[in-house]
Amino acid sequence: MATITEQFESLQSRSQHALRDRSAVDCIRIQVGSATCENAAGAREVYEEFRKHVAASGRDDIMLHQTGCTGRCSREPIVGILAPAKMPVKYQHVTRELVHEIFTQHILGEEPLWDKVLDGPISEPAQHEILYCQSRRCDLPGPSPLAELLPEKLRQAGVAEGTVRVTAASCFGACGKEEVGTCAHLLVRPDKTLYRIHNEEELDEVIRQHVVGGQVVQPLTVPGKTVGRKFFEIYGDVAFFNRQTRVALRHNGVIDPESIEEYFHYRGFEAMRTVLTRNDPKWVIDEVTRSKLRGRGGGGYPTGLKWKMGHEAKDPVKYLICNADEGDPGAFMDRSMLESDPLNVVEGMIIGAFAIGAEQGYFYVRAEYPMAIRRLENAIARCREWGVLGENILGSGVRFDLEIRLGAGAFVCGEETALIHSIEGERGQPRVRPPYPTERGLWGHPTVINNVETFANIPAVINYGADWFARIGTDSSGGTKVFALAGKVQHTGLVEVPMGTTLREIVETIGGGTTTGTAIKAVQTGGPAGGCIPAKWLDTPVDFDTLSRAGSIMGSGGMIVLDETDCMVDIAKFFMTFSEDESCGKCTPCREGTKRMLEILERITQGHGVPDDLDKLERLGRLMKNASLCGLGRAAPNPVLSTLEHYRDEYLAHVTDKQCPACKCVALLYYEIISEKCVGCTVCARNCPVTCIDGERRKPHVIDQARCIKCGKCFEVCRFDAVARK
């Protein structure tokens, strides 16, 4: 009988064989994104247009490649062109018309359209680019930091200005235990060479030989493949990504999510092979524990500990569940991972199942994500075909199979006991814990439930080592976290950064600040269970503990940026509306509490609030926190309590002055025409839907306040700023 390694190697060579055409060295690759968001932005038409162009050109060295989504939502559709020995070029907002230009000028004419590239326009492309890791552990021991040293050294070497671009990047994942603080890492492109340098002399050597001379300095290169390196090779030229560390998202937007061959090519199932070869569940649990990986679904419970409990449970039947019921409004990382790299999550689950001893696993996915479901179905079918799921995986004797179960739009099903009920075909209502699911879960058997992102990290932990993973994050929490950046921020999309990165870095440096250029007012994290973190606390390093100290939670990683035009009472009301609607009705504190809190908030935003209301909100909120049955009820008051704490004056303005400082709450608004500014152009009167604006031509107009419905149309259309909104 063939050993596990032999079987694995035969699968690897099978995938290499299938890929041979695709990965030909002299092939030009056109990468087009294909996730829900990419398709909504028009990626399907773009792909089809490229297909026609490739066919019409008759060239067989041009390959069209479907990838997932990199999480650069505001610039989609994104198209990447990878030509041999050239810097990769990525285009943003590609349309069918632009496809023709890209194809004729760039691909056939070899002249990239620098004004259309992602985060462009770039005027003069550099010949080389040096990316250096800016993480705090990665620098030369000398006095001057690399950031200063590099331009200086390049000047000394006589490199002409503008021919070499120096870029700060995030961790390449090449650091080992023994190297911390003694060396730095550089990636030189377009040759994609990763160097490890220990002193200035070695830096000189790289610049002299490689940058000037064009010769790779072999002794200084980092051997082997490192995590995120493929990603940097393909995507690293864009500032948005350079500041990120991609672990869970390392394949997103890089590989074809529907091809198991490509997944094998990117070290796919290597972690699974390691685990099966070692054949020791305790070792796996120990690695995961040492990696300090904590549950990414929001709770932050140490994954290793949960697995240990699952492993120790005495029951021959155990279950493993992947919670992909991503219900937080404003979070979409799970969808992106399932649509762009589903096999990675499946591999994480196989390893988890081996560790706890489960033979059956379930994916609980939202029905609202049809594409994620399709990709997942495909991934599971491929895995069964290739013998990595099912009976006797890789001949190891291990048995594990997966089944998809659909949610049906109930937010509370993200709670683990409610989720179990839902899989059992019941209403998704939670029950009292303990017993925890690790003792009594699905159909009464021990059950371990982890989030999509947690599983996505597992293969990386095994492949690159627990120590490496633990070192990326903070003392109490290892690794990275994916955030879904949305709201009033310039670059919306997925951001993966090490635990402990500050909010400012995420929102301002990577996110590019607000769309309007105005100041950030607050950042809402954790969805309806989280709170608002005021701008003055932007320097808070983000991890589970710091966020909860700031009155919010990590949650699943939704991050909504709010600016001065957002009313905090309105935001609190928005989340309470959500929680009230989603409360399952089983326990009284949550069912009644959300209802009453919403009533009070509605009263306040309608201008009928009384000062006593604020105390009532606080009292009710505290009661719900203490007495609710599950996490939904316990966390539902958070948005209200945190805004009450940080923005009490805004609440008071609504209650006592009957004013909304952000001019958001319609009932409290008041439009007035400033007669000195009004020129009598009649535009407002003509646009008013209830014709409540009177006035003669060329004379100041007046709004009839009794009839005004406060729609704000006059405010929008006035070109002379003569309409005041108060």
Next chain:
Amino acid sequence: MSTTTDNWPEVQATAREALGEDIAALIDACREDEHPESRLIGVLHKVQETFGYLGEKQLDAVAQLLQVPAAKVAGVAGFYHFFRLTPRGKYVIHVCMGTACYVKGAERVAQKFMEELGISWGETSTDRVFTLEGSRCLGTCGLAPVVMIGDDVHGNVTADQVPIILDTYLKRAK
């Protein structure tokens, strides 16, 4: 198949007819499962996919064929937001009311849909073409505000675009 009704062949025939052969066959397959009742939600998804909503007749038929109490089927169908108990228009307009869409003005877009169609949340236009639904986060926050009509996702929608969008679907419906 163990049953409790003495007119089982008759009940079964009515139920199979109400659901159609595809769904009936799916339920037969589910009954082979170790935990048949756990397949209820999946079956209801299939019914809604086929009929557009979960009618009383269909719910009753599912209860009979899957041998799950009718009260439980109704309870599950009523509990989850995704399931509809009334008929819907040809195109269902989902206006995303997630946080990102909300702060980017989804409410005004929804308002415009209501004005144009003369219907409110959950209602269907008199010509049975459109149903308006407020949706949970569709997970495409980067394109906020987002509206999903049928299977098409429209991003960065403004109130001004609403009449144009409706027009395209109206033409398609004819």
